[in-house]
Amino acid sequence: MRKRVVDELNQFLEGNYMAIHAYENYINHCQDAELKHTLHQFQQEHKQHAQMTADRIQSLGGIPIDHLGLKGTIIEWIKNLTEKTNRDTHIVKDALAGEARGIEVSQKILKNDLDTESKQLVEKILNHDQQHVNVLKKLLQQMDRV
Template structure:
């Protein structure tokens, strides 16, 4: 049971690493200091998630992943190809928004399908953080149009 939980948590952890890398790119492309600050705040929440999830994995006797994994490499490659030659930051922001929605969906599925996580304060707090990130991203997108 723990090995499956560790595997699922490492998947979430790798997703958080992907988000950190994605927001690094967004931060580097942001010209407006206010937008840059908002993006840095979102990135900071993802960094906090990596620490929380890593600790949970260790508590279960596992070894936390230290990178984006193969799923991250594939996702980054697809994103880079999709945005080749694009200077429109809105498309990147919308992609980040989709990532936040996917994270919530993935965590909810994990909670629903695994009784060990049904009352997980860490996962429920991470969902709340993702919802706040969605609000922030929508705000950025709406003010950037």
């Protein structure tokens, strides 16, 4: 059971690493200072979540991953999207889609055999991710009005 929990938490951790790197790209391509600040805050939260998840994996006697894995190639795809005109709007749309996909994939982890403490940790992190989704939706609505 512990190995399965560690494997599932490592999958979750990989998703957080993907988010960290995606936000790095968004921040580097963003033009609006306020948006850049918001994206930086989200990135910092994903870094905290990654550390919390890695700590949990270690407390279970596992070894946390420290890389993106094969899924990291998605980052290259994201880089191409941010080259478009109306860059900030595309960044918000991409970030929103990424957060939503991350939540969806992570919720599947919750359906598996996580122990109570690990499940609570993942749920807490997903609540923060849902807050990111809500903020990004509001930003997109504001951008559409302009």
